[in-house]
Amino acid sequence: MISDWGVMQLSQAEFDAILISLKIAGVAVGWILVPGIALAWLMARREFRGKALLDGVLHLPLVLPPVVVGYLLLVGLGTQGVLGSWMHQHLGIRLPFTWQGAAVAGGVMAFPLLVRAVRLSLEAVDPELEAAAATLGAGRLRVLFTVTLPLALPGLLTGTVLAFARALSEFGATITFASNIPGETRTLPLALYSLIQTPGGEAAAARLCVLAIIIAMVSLVTSEWLARRARLRLQGRDGGETHGGTANAG
Amino acid sequence: MAEQPMPDKQRLTIDIMQHQGRFQLAAQLSLPMRGVTALFGSSGCGKTSLLRLVAGLDRLQKGRIALGQTVLADTEQGRCLPPHRRRLGVVFQEPRLFPHYRVAGNLRYGMPKHMARRFGAIVELLGIRQLLGRYPATLSGGEARRVAIGRALLSDPALLLMDEPLSGLDAARKTELLRYIRRLSVEVGVPIVFVSHAPEEIVDVADALVLMDAGKVLASGSLDEMLLRFDLSEPLAGFDGASRLVGQVHRHDDNDRLTEIVLADGQLLRVPAFDAPQGQSIRLRIPARDIALATQPAVSGVLNGLSYRNQLNAVIEEATLLSDSDASVELRLRLGDQALRARVTRQAWRELGLTVGQSVTALVRCVAFSAQHAFAAQYSQAPIE
Numbered sequence: 001m002i003s004d005w006g007v008m009q010l011s012q013a014e015f016d017a018i019l020i021s022l023k024i025a026g027v028a029v030g031w032i033l034v035p036g037i038a039l040a041w042l043m044a045r046r047e048f049r050g051k052a053l054l055d056g057v058l059h060l061p062l063v064l065p066p067v068v069v070g071y072l073l074l075v076g077l078g079t080q081g082v083l084g085s086w087m088h089q090h091l092g093i094r095l096p097f098t099w100q101g102a103a104v105a106g107g108v109m110a111f112p113l114l115v116r117a118v119r120l121s122l123e124a125v126d127p128e129l130e131a132a133a134a135t136l137g138a139g140r141l142r143v144l145f146t147v148t149l150p151l152a153l154p155g156l157l158t159g160t161v162l163a164f165a166r167a168l169s170e171f172g173a174t175i176t177f178a179s180n181i182p183g184e185t186r187t188l189p190l191a192l193y194s195l196i197q198t199p200g201g202e203a204a205a206a207r208l209c210v211l212a213i214i215i216a217m218v219s220l221v222t223s224e225w226l227a228r229r230a231r232l233r234l235q236g237r238d239g240g241e242t243h244g245g246t247a248n249a250g
Numbered sequence: 251m252a253e254q255p256m257p258d259k260q261r262l263t264i265d266i267m268q269h270q271g272r273f274q275l276a277a278q279l280s281l282p283m284r285g286v287t288a289l290f291g292s293s294g295c296g297k298t299s300l301l302r303l304v305a306g307l308d309r310l311q312k313g314r315i316a317l318g319q320t321v322l323a324d325t326e327q328g329r330c331l332p333p334h335r336r337r338l339g340v341v342f343q344e345p346r347l348f349p350h351y352r353v354a355g356n357l358r359y360g361m362p363k364h365m366a367r368r369f370g371a372i373v374e375l376l377g378i379r380q381l382l383g384r385y386p387a388t389l390s391g392g393e394a395r396r397v398a399i400g401r402a403l404l405s406d407p408a409l410l411l412m413d414e415p416l417s418g419l420d421a422a423r424k425t426e427l428l429r430y431i432r433r434l435s436v437e438v439g440v441p442i443v444f445v446s447h448a449p450e451e452i453v454d455v456a457d458a459l460v461l462m463d464a465g466k467v468l469a470s471g472s473l474d475e476m477l478l479r480f481d482l483s484e485p486l487a488g489f490d491g492a493s494r495l496v497g498q499v500h501r502h503d504d505n506d507r508l509t510e511i512v513l514a515d516g517q518l519l520r521v522p523a524f525d526a527p528q529g530q531s532i533r534l535r536i537p538a539r540d541i542a543l544a545t546q547p548a549v550s551g552v553l554n555g556l557s558y559r560n561q562l563n564a565v566i567e568e569a570t571l572l573s574d575s576d577a578s579v580e581l582r583l584r585l586g587d588q589a590l591r592a593r594v595t596r597q598a599w600r601e602l603g604l605t606v607g608q609s610v611t612a613l614v615r616c617v618a619f620s621a622q623h624a625f626a627a628q629y630s631q632a633p634i635e
Contacts, residue, residue, distance in 0.1 A: 041434050128344075128346055129346055129348065131333065131358070132340070132342065132346040132348075133348070133360075134306075134307075134308075134332070134333040134334045134394075135305055135307070135336075135339065135360075135402070135405075136334075136337060136339075136359050136360025136401065136402070136405045137334050137335075137337070137360045137362075137405055138359070138360065139332075139334050139336055139588070146348075146359075147348060151349070151350060208438040210397065214498050233350060233385075234349045234350055234387075236633050
């Protein structure tokens, strides 16, 4: 007899797939956050030669088939690749067929989404507020950390969650570059794919599908809540705490 | 009040040439680092551009700007201090408060440690103590501007630049804020350069005036002297031929609701009562149209049968026709070491037989004054420590 709860009982392999997914997406976003913000700032605040070209290259992962990105990564970062062979010889780093490689693939695919969201929110920050900070004696870095980034926080959060979700759902580039190794690079989407290929894997596939939806929903709702709090603070209210109070009083 | 020559180290010197599209700004100026200096001119004359160049917010194309001995920008030497190292406080047309900081956080943003002891005094002076815990989004226009002024002041600037800080405020708020600006200059002792296109604001607070038109400086100097210059009558038309008198509060007459003000030469002026301590220096704005002339001398200070409460003995120092088509004659009257501008019709001038050098009685309408135009010229209290 199987209880209702038993249907949702995860096998070790499925549990591993979720942990690996979270780890890979987390590491990927962690590594692209700083360069992503820096690049977004450059695109939002500076004019330079080749800006349009850079913008195009930046958006390539969004429009290319992910398998092409995975193939290019293999050509560039594979142990026989231009950069990859050097990294392997001198640093002892091997990316293909490792979870680190999967993180690289996820990071590359998530990068344009992060840059786009952050750039939009940086462009919405009034440069005259930054000028006002400068006249008060604040240098570039202080202006960035006390005015620009805090004011862009809602967009920063949205961009981070989008990038996280994109890295989590990465399939094509990952399977091409890092393969589908159980316990190493078999992320949630890859595990789901494998289960669909396996006779009798339907129940497990359904469980992973539900889990994927839950993870995505939780991250979206959390980011929306954080962004809302940040926005309310910018409007001079304390993150919605007073709302509950008023509602109760009424 | 004649402006005394000051050594270069206490002046803001500007000698610049700037192109912005088809607009050209060319200015040579040397401004005293004392009191309030107004930059006046119609919109688009280059006032704000000049201010932004001084603050370092726009890049100077050609020329030199120096504050005392500190070179802020010099294109020949290839030097340009970034805005955060210029030690200039800027109050913009919009308050531009940081929305994510409370008022207290905004005020402390640029405050060096040694200014902490003046925090309380400046907050008190601007009347913003009760706002400290609030976010800028919840402030009214006037409150936000006062906070912006406080924030700039607390950064301990060598000079405070204000770009039309009163635009968009209602008349009562304007008057209130003008008082604060005047008090800052007098009590805190920070020199202020103030951009405005509103003559009444300038007459109320400024000591010196820079008159600009189409990217050029037409004239600059002490405001009192500029107001008396007939050759500037056209660009200064908006000032109503007003001139200013300085005096001290002598006595309050509670029965008749009047305040008596004694001028430097000992003559008395009576104006509608206002609140100010006895002995306080006061500056009064008097438009030319509010002055009439009588040829008889006022015996013991009163001419009979006239409703004019203020009868001042004066001498006609200069008289001119601004243009042949004008119906009136512009006059400058001398009262001791102060001067007053007046205007009489050609007909009156001829029929009364007025001449330059003649002693007359200047009749000044008492109601021409109102307390809001009586601005402190100098406070007797010690400056804020």
